[in-house]
Amino acid sequence: xIKAVIVDDEPYASQVVSPCWEHCPGISVEAVCxxxxxxxxxxxxxxxxxxxxxxxxxxxxGFELLEMLAPVQFHVILPRVxxxxx
Numbered sequence: 001x002i003k004a005v006i007v008d009d010e011p012y013a014s015q016v017v018s019p020c021w022e023h024c025p026g027i028s029v030e031a032v033c034x035x036x037x038x039x040x041x042x043x044x045x046x047x048x049x050x051x052x053x054x055x056x057x058x059x060x061x062g063f064e065l066l067e068m069l070a071p072v073q074f075h076v077i078l079p080r081v082x083x084x085x086x
Contacts (some may be wrong), residue, residue: 003046006032007065008054008079009041037059040068052077 004027011034021029030046033039036057048076053076055062066072 002027002050003030003042003048004028004050004052005030005039005048006052006058007036007062008032008052009034009036016073027054034044036062036065039065043074050075050077052079054079055081072082 002017004021006029021027022082025041026062030048031042033042037060039051051074055078057065060068066076
């Protein structure tokens with residue numbers, strides 16, 4: 001089982017992405033973080049194999065988060081999907 005963490009400051013985006021993993025039986029979403037600083041601690045503690053990472057976040061963007069976690073020892077998925085929020 002691959003442990004995954006979702007990092008996205010937009011709650012709506014996280015709500016859309018989370019159910020997608022239900023169709024991937026080998027992936028378990030262990031945490032959803034809305035703040036990059038929170039995600040640094042969670043990722044260090046959980047040591048996931050996969051991180052679904054938003055790039056544009058306040059205070060600390062996704063690339064800065066990756067720099068703080070170097071060397072990165074997990075796969076990263078960077079979303080390229082635009083979501084029209086209601």
